[in-house]
Amino acid sequence: MNNNFFRVMKGIKMEKAKAIFKAALLSVCLTVLIGCGRAAKEKDKALAELEQVKAQLAKANVLAEKAQSERDQLNERMAEVLEELEKAKTQLAKAPGSQELLQNRINELTEQLNSALTQARNAQATFENLKAQLKASTETIQKLRQENEQLRAAIQQFEEQAKQPEPPSEEPSKEPNERSEEGLI
Numbered sequence: 001m002n003n004n005f006f007r008v009m010k011g012i013k014m015e016k017a018k019a020i021f022k023a024a025l026l027s028v029c030l031t032v033l034i035g036c037g038r039a040a041k042e043k044d045k046a047l048a049e050l051e052q053v054k055a056q057l058a059k060a061n062v063l064a065e066k067a068q069s070e071r072d073q074l075n076e077r078m079a080e081v082l083e084e085l086e087k088a089k090t091q092l093a094k095a096p097g098s099q100e101l102l103q104n105r106i107n108e109l110t111e112q113l114n115s116a117l118t119q120a121r122n123a124q125a126t127f128e129n130l131k132a133q134l135k136a137s138t139e140t141i142q143k144l145r146q147e148n149e150q151l152r153a154a155i156q157q158f159e160e161q162a163k164q165p166e167p168p169s170e171e172p173s174k175e176p177n178e179r180s181e182e183g184l185i
Contacts, residue, residue: 019060023053 026049 016060016064019057023057026053
């Protein structure tokens, strides 16, 4: 962009310089022609050419002023763009640090997430283990209740048997005899 701008500016300066050179050359020629006593026709022709050169010079001056104004505007815009570029460079220079901070924060959060997931898995495993233990304990309690009921039934049966009188036995009891024998001795 800068190269094209300077080429345009050079071209405008060259046109202005050519126009000025033509005007000066024409003025010299006219002076020489007038001073030499040329005919009025030639003088009028030379004056007409001078007027044309002056008109071209005026156009060239207008173009030069317009080009200079455009150049000034371009220089201002270029200064703005350079300022924006410097700001962008500053932000870019700051960005890697920000990126690093953000990446560190992401890493920390990822570690926390992984830790939470591990804890959740451990809690789930503990829950499943406790659930299995509860089931086994429940089954054991049910078995113990059944055995307890059986024992109560057996105790009740023994109590009922103990309350019933004993039928007389056919054999005389040897116990008193043994006592009597013990007493004799």
